[in-house]
Amino acid sequence: MMDVNSIRDAFDKVTKKQKLSYSQSREVIDQMVLEIENSIQKVAQTQNSEYQHDCRSLVVELGSNIKEIASLSRLEGTQKELNIALSKYAKVLEKSFNADIANAYRHVDMDASTVNRIIACHIYRQGLFEVGDCFVNEAMELDSVDLIKSPYIEMYQIIEAMKNRNLEPALKWASSNSSRMKENGSDLELKLHRMRFVQILQKGSRDEALRYARTHLAPFASSHMIEIQKLMGCLLWAGRLEQSPYPDVLSLANWDKLAEEVMRQFCSLLGQSYESALSVTVSAGFQVLPQLLKYLTVMGKKEEWQTTKHLPLPVELDNELQFHSIFVCPVSKDHASDDNPPMLMKCGHVLCKQSIMKMSKNLSKSFKCPYCPSDIDANQCRPLNF
Numbered sequence: 001m002m003d004v005n006s007i008r009d010a011f012d013k014v015t016k017k018q019k020l021s022y023s024q025s026r027e028v029i030d031q032m033v034l035e036i037e038n039s040i041q042k043v044a045q046t047q048n049s050e051y052q053h054d055c056r057s058l059v060v061e062l063g064s065n066i067k068e069i070a071s072l073s074r075l076e077g078t079q080k081e082l083n084i085a086l087s088k089y090a091k092v093l094e095k096s097f098n099a100d101i102a103n104a105y106r107h108v109d110m111d112a113s114t115v116n117r118i119i120a121c122h123i124y125r126q127g128l129f130e131v132g133d134c135f136v137n138e139a140m141e142l143d144s145v146d147l148i149k150s151p152y153i154e155m156y157q158i159i160e161a162m163k164n165r166n167l168e169p170a171l172k173w174a175s176s177n178s179s180r181m182k183e184n185g186s187d188l189e190l191k192l193h194r195m196r197f198v199q200i201l202q203k204g205s206r207d208e209a210l211r212y213a214r215t216h217l218a219p220f221a222s223s224h225m226i227e228i229q230k231l232m233g234c235l236l237w238a239g240r241l242e243q244s245p246y247p248d249v250l251s252l253a254n255w256d257k258l259a260e261e262v263m264r265q266f267c268s269l270l271g272q273s274y275e276s277a278l279s280v281t282v283s284a285g286f287q288v289l290p291q292l293l294k295y296l297t298v299m300g301k302k303e304e305w306q307t308t309k310h311l312p313l314p315v316e317l318d319n320e321l322q323f324h325s326i327f328v329c330p331v332s333k334d335h336a337s338d339d340n341p342p343m344l345m346k347c348g349h350v351l352c353k354q355s356i357m358k359m360s361k362n363l364s365k366s367f368k369c370p371y372c373p374s375d376i377d378a379n380q381c382r383p384l385n386f
Helices: 004-044 049-069 072-096 112-125 129-139 142-163 168-176 178-183 188-202 206-220 225-237 253-269 277-299 302-307 353-359
Strands: 342-344 350-352
Touching (some): 004 072, 112 277, 142 253, 168 178, 342 353
16 A cells, blocks of 8 residues: 555655755845845945946955855755755655556456446536536437436535525425335435524524424424424524524534435435445545555466456455455355355355365265364255345
8 A cells, every 4th residue: 555654754855855945045045135235225325436446346346245145055055955855755656656557457348338327427426517418428328318417407406505505495305205215214304394493493483483393393203302302492592592502503514414414315216325336436446456556566467367257365445335245265265256155054154165065075075164063064055145
């Protein structure tokens, strides 16, 4: 992995030397300017011709002082230190960055239309609709634009309205999708009504807020009584909630969290994850790339890398990038696959099929479980699905 600390240290040294060199150069220039200004004042005082000789001597004296002030030895020290720091910084960057990441490339047959659709969805879900239109027009069928674009237009209209503290579009969308969100266990509709209730109350409209609560918050009382009781307590502080025991209801962070929840639920109802498939793929590739490059550099098995169906080394990804369980056979250390599935033995332990085949001599005899003293009949092992 990239050593960020060493890069930061080298960069800090460069900036420190650069500031020192600049300060030294600036000091020399200021001294030169001061010397010139003093000489100009002296020349101005010698207006009569009888003082021409003195003017010439002043010019000679100025030239001598300039040479002394801007001597090469005075400037070359800090400049030399800066050049050395820059040279070391470049070497640190070369060690930390591998310019030829193509070594980890391998050809994989992928459906172009599926890849284009993933890219288009990523662009649209970022709100870059003009860029998305340009990409779709060049890479995909024109009649598929609305199917990809329309849902995200609605989502961003809702989000933009919320940025302007307008909850009406969000409330309308939540109401039309209320049953589906309940099936997902989401209380987003309540959160939107709660925010609207706080808006009304902060304006000082206690009666209006109470009517709103009876209409829109009461249906959630059976499952969110404590939260609704807290909101009812806010009624006593209409127009001055910042002085109430519940000032957190006015936090601007609540709006950001609510907008994020709207986007998350919107994507969920579209049958998509909150993070785009493209961003997840790039993030996972970014994490695993250094390990693959190091493996290929050390092992030098580029031909094998192009033909293998499985990763030649275990890869550690962050928890947010792990979506499916991966079984690694404790005997062979191979990842389970369709051709080599995990097999459940009668003792409850699990091995990959190929390991069981080898240990049982192609199902011809029983063998000992590597974890317990049980005798295992390979014919009784069953595929295990995660």
